[in-house]
Amino acid sequence: MSGPANPYRPGAGVPPPVLTGRDDVLARFERVLEEVSSGEGQRPWAVTGARGVGKTVLLLELLQRAEDAGWVTARLEAGPPDSLAAALTRALYVPLRRALARGGERGGALSRLLTVFSAVRVTVDSSGRLSLGVDVDAAAAGAQLDDDAGLHRLLHALGLWVRDEGRAALITIDELDAAAPADITALNRALHLLGQDDLPVPVHVVVTGNPTLLAGLARANPYAERLYVLHQLGPLDDAAAAGALTEPATHLGIRWDPAAVDRAVAESWGVPYMVQSIGSFAWQVRAGESISLPDVDAAVGLALAEARGMHLARWDGSTPAQQAVITALAALGGEAPLAAVAERLGRTERSLGRVRADLVARGVIEGREGRFRFTVPGFAAFVVENR
Ligand SMILES: Nc1ncnc2c1ncn2[C@@H]1O[C@H](COP(=O)(O)OP(=O)(O)O)[C@@H](O)[C@H]1O
Ligand SMILES: [Mg+2]
Numbered sequence: 093m094s095g096p097a098n099p100y101r102p103g104a105g106v107p108p109p110v111l112t113g114r115d116d117v118l119a120r121f122e123r124v125l126e127e128v129s130s131g132e133g134q135r136p137w138a139v140t141g142a143r144g145v146g147k148t149v150l151l152l153e154l155l156q157r158a159e160d161a162g163w164v165t166a167r168l169e170a171g172p173p174d175s176l177a178a179a180l181t182r183a184l185y186v187p188l189r190r191a192l193a194r195g196g197e198r199g200g201a202l203s204r205l206l207t208v209f210s211a212v213r214v215t216v217d218s219s220g221r222l223s224l225g226v227d228v229d230a231a232a233a234g235a236q237l238d239d240d241a242g243l244h245r246l247l248h249a250l251g252l253w254v255r256d257e258g259r260a261a262l263i264t265i266d267e268l269d270a271a272a273p274a275d276i277t278a279l280n281r282a283l284h285l286l287g288q289d290d291l292p293v294p295v296h297v298v299v300t301g302n303p304t305l306l307a308g309l310a311r312a313n314p315y316a317e318r319l320y321v322l323h324q325l326g327p328l329d330d331a332a333a334a335g336a337l338t339e340p341a342t343h344l345g346i347r348w349d350p351a352a353v354d355r356a357v358a359e360s361w362g363v364p365y366m367v368q369s370i371g372s373f374a375w376q377v378r379a380g381e382s383i384s385l386p387d388v389d390a391a392v393g394l395a396l397a398e399a400r401g402m403h404l405a406r407w408d409g410s411t412p413a414q415q416a417v418i419t420a421l422a423a424l425g426g427e428a429p430l431a432a433v434a435e436r437l438g439r440t441e442r443s444l445g446r447v448r449a450d451l452v453a454r455g456v457i458e459g460r461e462g463r464f465r466f467t468v469p470g471f472a473a474f475v476v477e478n479r
Contacts, residue, residue: 099340100372102398105148105266108368109340113332114150117323121154124296125161128260133292134321136283138268138309139300141325142455142467143405144365147300150325151264154298158262164254166263170299171270176279177242180263184250191257201256205249244282251286251293260294269301273312280313287319302409303455327362327467336364337371346375347382355385359392361469365402369395396470403474406456413447414456418466419479421457426472427465 099109117139128134141147155165166183170176191202247263254261268276283297301308303324309316328336334357338348348356356374360366373391374383410418420436421428430448434441448464451457457464466472 096344096346098372098375099344100368100375102365102369102372102395104144104401105152107149107152108146108336108364109343110336111146111149111153112335112339113328114146114153114325117150117325118153118157120323121157125158125163125260128294128296129161129163131291131294133287133289134296135287136297136299136320137323138306138320139298139323139325140303140305141300142303144363144402144468145325145327145455146364147325148266149364151266151298151300155262155264158260158296162259164250164259164261166261168263168265169270170265170268170275172272176265176271176275177246180243180246183263191253201249201253205253208245208249241278241281243278244285247282247286247295247297248293251295255294260296263295263297265297265299267301268299269305269308276309277312280309280316280319284313284315284319304450304453307453328364328367329362330357333357333360333362333367336367340371341375341383345381346378349382349384352383352385352388355388356391359388359395359469361467363402363468366395366399366469369398396473399468399470400474402468403471406468406471407475407479409454410451410456414451414454415479417444417447417451418456418475421464421466422472422475422479427463429463433464 101108124134124137139147139150151167155167158165164184164187166180166187168176168179168183170179174182188202188205250261265271265279268279271279279299286293286295299305299320306317306320306322309320313319327333334353337353337356341348352374356367356370360370370388370391373394374387377390377394378384378387407415407418416437417433420433423436424432430441430444434444437444448457452459455467458467
């Protein structure tokens with residue numbers, strides 16, 4: 093079907109045409125922007141949720157808002173090969189160069205920050221301004237900060253510099269679960285120390301991870317549970333899912349039939365990735381200026397066939413004991429009382445308590461009126477067909 097380009101954006105970390113259903117967390121972030129700028133300390137944020145729920149695109153929105161407010165921003169993704177310090181050094185390279193190009197003065201907070209980047213070649217030109225060598229090896233610089241206190245030194249020096257400039261900084265760390273345990277400990281400790289300053293530096297850190305992230309952080313440092321403000325992202329409610337489907341189309345002169353919207357919302361289970369995927373296929377298969385119920389039915393089939401990545405992530409991230417429960421629940425159609433799952437496995441309900449709790453904590457299953465079901469559509473069929 094030709095016409096306006098498809099506005100929907102199924103994928104990983106691809107911003108949707110309209111970000112719906114996150115008004116509360118965005119309103120809280122607006123307060124953080126004000127309070128951190130005015131020198132009030134703010135606990136770092138931990139944004140958690142299962143894959144496909146919209147953590148990365150929320151981070152992108154926060155980064156955009158911080159940039160619009162004039163903040164220095166750095167976007168990190170945890171995980172090999174870089175340590176967090178190396179990733180942060182790399183991410184700060186561009187803002188630092190920009191600051192230097194504007195004429196950073198010697199001796200100020202900026203040069204203190206630069207000395208923390210000890211491997212960064214700092215040269216002073218004839219006007220006494222600092223400049224960064226163009227051949228900076230950010231990874232090598234970060235590696236020198238890999239001792240326990242390095243990350244704290246870097247964040248603190250960054251904070252002093254942005255405060256000096258009358259600004260603030262936002263650091264986002266996506267998929268923190270992928271970081272090395274030593275890195276997680278160093279981050280917790282750094283944030284803990286920053287939070288203890290009498291005059292906290294204006295640096296706000298937001299990390300994301302699986303629903304079990306906070307438990308993992310607390311294993312590294314018991315105080316971590318109280319260190320972070322937790323934002324648990326869940327599925328979109330019906331109105332938000334409907335808005336995510338209809339608003340982008342309306343802008344382009346394409347109408348969703350009300351019955352089609354209702355069906356798409358129901359079949360997506362509010363999972364943002366599925367909302368985008370169903371929207372995208374419905375857009376492709378539609379025959380004219382509107383999207384009908386049969387369009388959505390076709391789109392749902394196509395979207396489920398393509399949800400393999402999301403399904404695999406849930407399966408692969410599960411322990412053998414969890415996979416046994418998943419397999420039993422899938423064989424029961426994806427929704428059943430725990431007693432039925434236990435019976436199928438020849439186990440007692442009680443003995444499954446721990447596994448069930450872990451699966452709920454990971455966002456793989458959810459409890460509803462004494463029954464359990466998977467949190468994403470199509471997972472039961474995926475497991476039956478592939479396992
Ligand atoms: N609030 C939202 N409204 C509409 N679409 C969303 C929303 N959040 C995420 N999406 C879409 O869902 C998909 C997954 O988002 P992503 O941020 O990659 O999830 P995660 O990082 O949690 O795995 C993307 O296609 C994105 O455009
Ligand atoms: Mg992500």
